[in-house]
Amino acid sequence: MLKLTTLSLFLFMVSSHPNGKAASNLPMHDLELAQRAAGDPDAFTDLYHRYLPRIYRYHLARTGHVQEAEDLTAQTFLTALESIRSFRGQGSLSSWLFGIASHKLADHYRHSRTELPLEEAEQLHSSIPQPEEAALQRLEIARVAMVLHLISPERAEALVLCLFGGLSMAEAAQVVGKSEAAVKMLVHRGLCDLQERLTVNLEVA
Amino acid sequence: MDQDKSRPTAKELTELTAFLSAREQQAQPLPGEPGFPTGLAGELLMLAESTQPDPAFATRLELQLRQAVKAGSKGSRPGWWCALWQSFSIPERNTAMKRLIAFALVGIVLFALIYISIPSLFPSPTQTQLVLATPPTSTSVSTPLSPLTPTVAPPTSQSPVAINFIPQPVPNQPPSLPSLVNALGSGYGGSGLGNLPEGMPLSLATELPASPAEVTAYYRLENTPLTLEEASQIASQWGLNAQLYIPAWMASITPDQIERSYIAVDGMQNLSMWNSELSYNDLVKSPVYSGHQYPQTGLPPSEQAVSTATQYLTERGYLNYPYQVDLSQYNYGLVNFYRLQENLPINYHAASVKIDPQGQVGTAWVSREDYQAVGSYPVVSASQAWDLLNAGQPSDEISISYYTAQDGNPQYWGRVYPASQIAHLFGAPTYLLPAGPEASPYLQMNNLVLTGDLSGLMEYLQSNQGYIHAWGEVQEVNGTRHLQLAGWEPFDEFSGYLDGSVRRTPDGDFLELNDGSRLRLPDLPEDVPADIPLYAQGGRVDNTLEWFILQVHPADEGQMPPDLSQAQAVIDKVELVYLAPGLNNVSPDMTLDPAYRMLVPVWSFTGRITNTGGEDMVFRAYVQAVTNP
Numbered sequence: 001m002l003k004l005t006t007l008s009l010f011l012f013m014v015s016s017h018p019n020g021k022a023a024s025n026l027p028m029h030d031l032e033l034a035q036r037a038a039g040d041p042d043a044f045t046d047l048y049h050r051y052l053p054r055i056y057r058y059h060l061a062r063t064g065h066v067q068e069a070e071d072l073t074a075q076t077f078l079t080a081l082e083s084i085r086s087f088r089g090q091g092s093l094s095s096w097l098f099g100i101a102s103h104k105l106a107d108h109y110r111h112s113r114t115e116l117p118l119e120e121a122e123q124l125h126s127s128i129p130q131p132e133e134a135a136l137q138r139l140e141i142a143r144v145a146m147v148l149h150l151i152s153p154e155r156a157e158a159l160v161l162c163l164f165g166g167l168s169m170a171e172a173a174q175v176v177g178k179s180e181a182a183v184k185m186l187v188h189r190g191l192c193d194l195q196e197r198l199t200v201n202l203e204v205a
Numbered sequence: 206m207d208q209d210k211s212r213p214t215a216k217e218l219t220e221l222t223a224f225l226s227a228r229e230q231q232a233q234p235l236p237g238e239p240g241f242p243t244g245l246a247g248e249l250l251m252l253a254e255s256t257q258p259d260p261a262f263a264t265r266l267e268l269q270l271r272q273a274v275k276a277g278s279k280g281s282r283p284g285w286w287c288a289l290w291q292s293f294s295i296p297e298r299n300t301a302m303k304r305l306i307a308f309a310l311v312g313i314v315l316f317a318l319i320y321i322s323i324p325s326l327f328p329s330p331t332q333t334q335l336v337l338a339t340p341p342t343s344t345s346v347s348t349p350l351s352p353l354t355p356t357v358a359p360p361t362s363q364s365p366v367a368i369n370f371i372p373q374p375v376p377n378q379p380p381s382l383p384s385l386v387n388a389l390g391s392g393y394g395g396s397g398l399g400n401l402p403e404g405m406p407l408s409l410a411t412e413l414p415a416s417p418a419e420v421t422a423y424y425r426l427e428n429t430p431l432t433l434e435e436a437s438q439i440a441s442q443w444g445l446n447a448q449l450y451i452p453a454w455m456a457s458i459t460p461d462q463i464e465r466s467y468i469a470v471d472g473m474q475n476l477s478m479w480n481s482e483l484s485y486n487d488l489v490k491s492p493v494y495s496g497h498q499y500p501q502t503g504l505p506p507s508e509q510a511v512s513t514a515t516q517y518l519t520e521r522g523y524l525n526y527p528y529q530v531d532l533s534q535y536n537y538g539l540v541n542f543y544r545l546q547e548n549l550p551i552n553y554h555a556a557s558v559k560i561d562p563q564g565q566v567g568t569a570w571v572s573r574e575d576y577q578a579v580g581s582y583p584v585v586s587a588s589q590a591w592d593l594l595n596a597g598q599p600s601d602e603i604s605i606s607y608y609t610a611q612d613g614n615p616q617y618w619g620r621v622y623p624a625s626q627i628a629h630l631f632g633a634p635t636y637l638l639p640a641g642p643e644a645s646p647y648l649q650m651n652n653l654v655l656t657g658d659l660s661g662l663m664e665y666l667q668s669n670q671g672y673i674h675a676w677g678e679v680q681e682v683n684g685t686r687h688l689q690l691a692g693w694e695p696f697d698e699f700s701g702y703l704d705g706s707v708r709r710t711p712d713g714d715f716l717e718l719n720d721g722s723r724l725r726l727p728d729l730p731e732d733v734p735a736d737i738p739l740y741a742q743g744g745r746v747d748n749t750l751e752w753f754i755l756q757v758h759p760a761d762e763g764q765m766p767p768d769l770s771q772a773q774a775v776i777d778k779v780e781l782v783y784l785a786p787g788l789n790n791v792s793p794d795m796t797l798d799p800a801y802r803m804l805v806p807v808w809s810f811t812g813r814i815t816n817t818g819g820e821d822m823v824f825r826a827y828v829q830a831v832t833n834p
Contacts, residue, residue: 041271048270056258077266081273118642163246168229184222185702185740191221192212195245196240198523 030093038085047084048077051094053168055101061107061164062156064145072108072178075103095174098165102157147197154192158183217244298385351667389627405423406773407595410796410812413587413779415722420584420831421547422805423576425785428480430464433640436478440469443485446642447471450637453666464761467640470647472685473654483571489684491559492652494619494754500536503562507532513566514540514558523558538567538755546576546783551804555787582831587779590808590828604830605813607774610821616731617756622653626680628688629751631674631701631744636666650675650688651753665695672696674744701744709735716741716750724750772816774824775797782809784827806830 033050035041055076060069070102130132149155154176161172162183169187173180213221220242227233227240270543271779347689404780433449433694440447447469455465469476473488487491504510511530518524524542531541537559544555559568585635594603626695634650646663648655650673655662657677665673677691707726715723716739725748733755734741743752807827814822 003385044270045267048267052263052266053257057253057256060256061253068258070258070266073258074266074269081270081367095249141256143468144249144252150755162225164256166228167254169225170229186742187221187225188218188706190245194211 003200025165031038034084034087034093034096047080047093051097052077054094054164055097057166058098058101058160059105059143061145061148061160064142072101072104075104079104087197092171092174094167095171098161098167098171098175099148101165102161115172144194147194150197151190151193154195155186158186158192159190162187213244213246214556215697215700217242217246218700221245221246222697239727250339258722276463284448297299305534329690329771333559339753365404405597405814406548407597408773408774409591409779410777411779413591414781416584416586416781416830418584419581420549420781421578421581422806423546423783424579425802425804426575426577426607428573430460431478431480433465433466433467433792436467436469436640439465439478439483440471440476443469443476443483445469445471445474447474447476449640449646449788451640452786453636453638453646456638465640468637470637472683481573482570484572485566485569487565487567488649488652489686490561490563490565492619492621494617497617497619498537498614499616499755500614501538501562504535504538505536505562505564509564510535510538510560513560513564514542514569516569516570517558517566526555528555538562539556544572545628546804549787549806550780550782552782552807553810579803580804584781584806585808585828585830585832587781587808590822591779592809594810594828596825603826605824607822607824610813610823615757615759617754618733620651620728620753622651622679622688623728624679624686627676627691628653628674628679628681629674629744629746630688631672631696631742631751632753633672634662635667636663653679653686653688655690656680656687659690662690662693670699671697701742703741703743703750704738705741706738707733707735716752724748726750767818768818769814772814772822774812774814776810776824778809778811780809781830782807784809 001094033043033047052073056069056073059076060066063069063072074115076097080097083100147162148160157176158172161167161175162169165172167175169180169183172187173183176183176186176187207533210636218239223240224233224246236247236254241247242250248634340794344374390790392796411628418743425822436449440449448471450468451465452468464480466477466479469478471546475486475488477484477486477565485634509531516525527545527548529543529545531543531554534541537563541554541558542556542560543550543552545551553572554570555572555574557568557570558566561567593600612703630651630653632650634648634655637647637649639646646659648659648666655675672695673693674696675690675693677689680687680689703716703718705716705724707729708715708717708723709729714726714729716725716726724745727749738758740758741750743750745751784807785804806829808830810824810826811830814824
């Protein structure tokens with residue numbers, strides 16, 4: 001938090017404007033949609049359809065289980081529905097929704113302790129069934145999710161938010177509470193880690 | 206040369222950067238189009254695109270959401286009951302969770318029975334509350350912020366450059382105040398590390414202050430756009446003999462589209478000016494290292510720092526109002542000032558000054574806001590506010606935040622380039638254009654002003670905001686530190702972040718990367734411990750890492766949010782303050798909305814949260830202290 005209060009604003013000033021008069025990154029249609037969704041079920045349904053695939057992909061890539069991903073997706077939208085009135089347009093609607101999704105996932109991990117130690121997770125690979133045509137997509141996601149458990153949670157989170165959640169680095173930065181530069185770093189390192197682990201994993205297979 | 210297939214190539218990483226940057230503008234290429242990332246990143250993006258939820262699930266969830274909306278609009282059941290009902294209604298929620306909820310309900314009933322029958326076993330916060338929530342006495346309302354010096358009378362020295370405010374009509378009667386939820390966010394679960402459980406036990410470790418009968422509400426006046434002439438006057442009054450610049454990106458946007466900000470540059474000093482605030486920085490006394498902050502050692506006594514900071518601001522015509530000094534961040538060298546309005550602090554720094562170990566001013570920041578009274582309101586008592594907070598239900602009139610008490614700023618080291626040596630800089634240069642005639646553009650990078658033939662670089666930066674690698678000799682002329690540019694090239698930003706461990710050997714200092722390779726670390730500060738894992742920012746030149754910033758790994762990296770299900774909060778400070786919702790990131794329309802421009806009188810409750818794991822967090826809650834007329 002203190003980083004934000006630092007007075008070294010020399011670099012900051014070239015990329016943003018502090019009094020709120022600059023053109024906002026917030027897509028107005030998202031803001032309008034959120035405001036309408038607070039009292040209009042149809043508007044919330046629009047919001048739901050707009051974000052359902054991205055929220056679902058995020059949860060599926062993080063858990064690797066369709067059932068858990070659907071459960072977490074449902075929880076995410078139910079919480080969004082309960083608190084949509086609190087969305088105040090500071091940051092994007094995407095960041096707000098993925099913030100809820102991230103918290104739901106954290107709660108899920110805390111209670112189910114699905115994070116696996118390295119050796120255990122690598123052994124799990126052999127228990128994953130070979131791809132069938134109809135289930136190819138889910139099996140691939142499962143493999144990615146499994147390997148994501150082998151890398152730092154922060155790197156995995158940044159990578160999944162950007163590649164599966166469809167967020168920009170700025171939006172992902174809002175979700176994880178870090179600077180955009182830090183998210184770039186995490187995505188970069190996460191991708192390197194993932195490729196390294198996937199390579200090892202495929203060789204083992 | 207064989208490609209290492211276990212790592213993405215620099216090209217792939219650059220493509221991913223460009224793709225995600227294009228996404229910012231909603232102009233990212235589709236698979237198969239030029240610019241779509243190749244390699245693993247591209248495969249993952251395509252995998253994501255081809256992943257869709259089961260249509261049956263999507264339809265089922267949509268139906269549940271619609272039913273939830275209807276149930277909510279009837280308002281026949283309390284919120285917790287709706288949430289619980291929904292939990293049972295979700296087919297996706299697994300059986301184990303349903304059993305868990307059922308067991309929890311049984312547990313709650315049993316606990317309640319035991320609680321009622323054996324009250325002496327539970328010396329609870331509720332009992333404390335009953336003692337403390339007595340009718341208010343006539344003691345002073347304002348509880349000083351800690352650590353604070355006594356309130357200081359306004360100085361009578363120089364007046365600041367006049368600020369032109371747009372007059373606001375004073376209403377005949379007080380306007381309706383916005384809800385805190387609209388202004389700051391929701392009650393429980395607002396900002397913080399995760400969801401704060403509803404109904405988390407709260408207890409008071411202080412007495413509730415007395416309440417005044419009424420409090421005045423204020424409107425934050427809107428400044429007129431800053432002009433070049435005003436900016437010149439402000440810089441002159443600050444004591445700078447400066448050229449004025451604007452950010453290069455601003456040049457292509459007309460002033461009616463975006464208000465101008467100006468930057469005065471005088472040697473290594475710069476003053477950034479917006480219509481509502483000023484920010485000063487001396488790159489020699491307080492070099493910029495990507496905004497890093499870390500506690501400093503060897504600072505002068507705080508009394509001396511307060512005196513220096515106060516004198517510095519008053520000499521320049523600021524701090525001309527009653528204020529309190531806040532030293533809670535003095536371990537960073539920061540002396541902060543809160544403005545008082547009718548003897549109540551506005552909970553937003555009005556000014557800050559950073560003092561370096563030599564007792565000099567390195568940076569300063571000043572708000573140029575002013576306020577207009579718009580009416581008086583009866584005050585909700587602190588006792589009523591406490592009851593509302595302690596009820597543990599989400600409310601439009603409550604905003605709660607919490608954050609770790611641990612200092613989250615990891616230690617870092619910044620590079621200082623000695624004069625007369627060749628330096629290699631990696632990063633994004635600050636590029637400013639002159640605001641008036643007869644001046645040259647200004648380029649600064651890693652705290653060095655770039656000089657020499659800059660034409661090619663400036664041409665490149667006009668259409669690229671990317672990182673560069675620049676090299677040349679470091680020179681010091683009349684106290685200004687330059688890089689005499691010998692050459693430059695575009696640089697892939699991703700290549701500039703490295704992760705490894707410091708190795709100190711008889712052959713020199715190295716950063717050992719995760720693949721076992723080593724890069725030489727020149728000018729490594731003596732106090733960097735050996736064998737410590739570090740993030741490095743810089744770039745490679747042969748087998749040398751030309752670093753700019755070295756940073757230890759954050760202590761909370763990779764950790765899950767703390768478990769707050771068994772946590773409790775102890776409130777040790779309660780005071781009446783004015784809350785100024787931030788205007789920095791709201792949309793242009795919202796900055797003019799009275800709901801966002803009002804100083805909202807609130808009761809501020811601050812304290813600590815502890816959980817069963819012994820983790821320590823700061824708790825802060827605001828409860829609206831006035832009711833609408």
